């Protein structure tokens with residue numbers, strides 16, 4: 171491999187850039203996972219995670235990619251032949267569907283156009299039809315990473331309540347947790363699924379379930395076979411700070427550092443505002459280029475990533491290749507139905523204004539080099555918006571100073 175000077179821009183929507191501090195935390199000696207120091211570590215990360223999920227209930231950690239936590243959500247709560255209600259929001263919702271089918275569940279899959287989130291009215295209508303309560307779970311991807319569309323989870327909860335349906339509510343937040351506002355308890359979610367390598371700013375390798383009391387009660391009756399993913403032993407061991415099998419100790423060091431940064435130093439509210447602001451600046455750039463944002467409903471714009479449609483006759487594969495070769499910048503590809511049709515700009519995780527400006531510069535130059543028809547001025551539009559935000563911030567600061575004086 172040829173040496174490339176400077177930093178690689180990893181602007182795919184996960185894995186995201188891992189802060190140096192987190193890398194350094196991971197680079198510590200592995201300790202005895204049955205010793206007293208480990209007990210302190212596991213208690214710290216478990217209580218920090220509860221604050222990120224906004225839950226007072228249980229959170230469990232698996233040494234696995236997000237897909238493992240998907241499986242854990244299903245096998246702990248459901249039985250063979252159970253109906254589950256799912257929605258075709260994009261690639262990740264479809265993968266979760268495939269898993270449900272392979273595990274012997276009977277999904278009811280509501281088709282979608284990959285440009286919208288889950289429609290709460292459809293949730294209500296489907297559940298209202300199910301008078302016998304055959305549907306045991308409603309499964310929704312919060313932020314569909316293949317399309318840049320975010321479903322309004324609080325609205326889906328209200329729809330389930332309006333239908334007075336007892337189904338469990340399961341939400342995949344793998345690319346939204348710690349990037350987009352999310353409230354496990356307040357929104358009455360029974361199982362939240364998450365992963366380490368997106369908003370949590372860690373390498374891949376950890377995944378999570380936040381579990382409600384109702385989901386725990388369901389797990390006692392659930393008949394799907396489970397062993398490695400069993401919540402019961404995990405929760406029992408976690409009570410005293412232990413794990414039922416060897417934990418990914420070094421990733422937990424990284425998690426402790428990331429939680430400190432997100433919860434104590436920046437604050438989750440500020441983390442969400444930062445993501446909203448970078449997403450808005452990105453959309454302004456895309457519009458100035460004269461390109462089309464894949465997400466059709468502004469109320470469902472994702473703050474983690476933006477998917478951009480290529481103009482007719484131009485593919486994203488060649489475009490992303492040009493950008494990578496010239497500018498050492500990785501952008502997200504078009505997945506399955508969107509292959510060669512959209513590129514995705516990840517703006518989540520450890521990210522700031524100049525990293526975004528650099529990313530957008532690489533895209534604007536790449537559009538020119540790849541011969542993709544577009545207007546100039548996308549970077550300018552983003553800069554103008556970012557600078558205005560910065561001005562408001564410094565005015566607020568000097569205002570506070572003047573009042574204090």
Ligand SMILES: *Cc1c(COP(=O)(O)O)cnc(C)c1O
Nearest residue numbers: 235236237262313315344345365
């Ligand atoms: C990344 C992602 C997944 C898959 O997670 P892995 O860690 O690759 O197993 C699932 N769902 C969503 C929404 C994702 O963004």
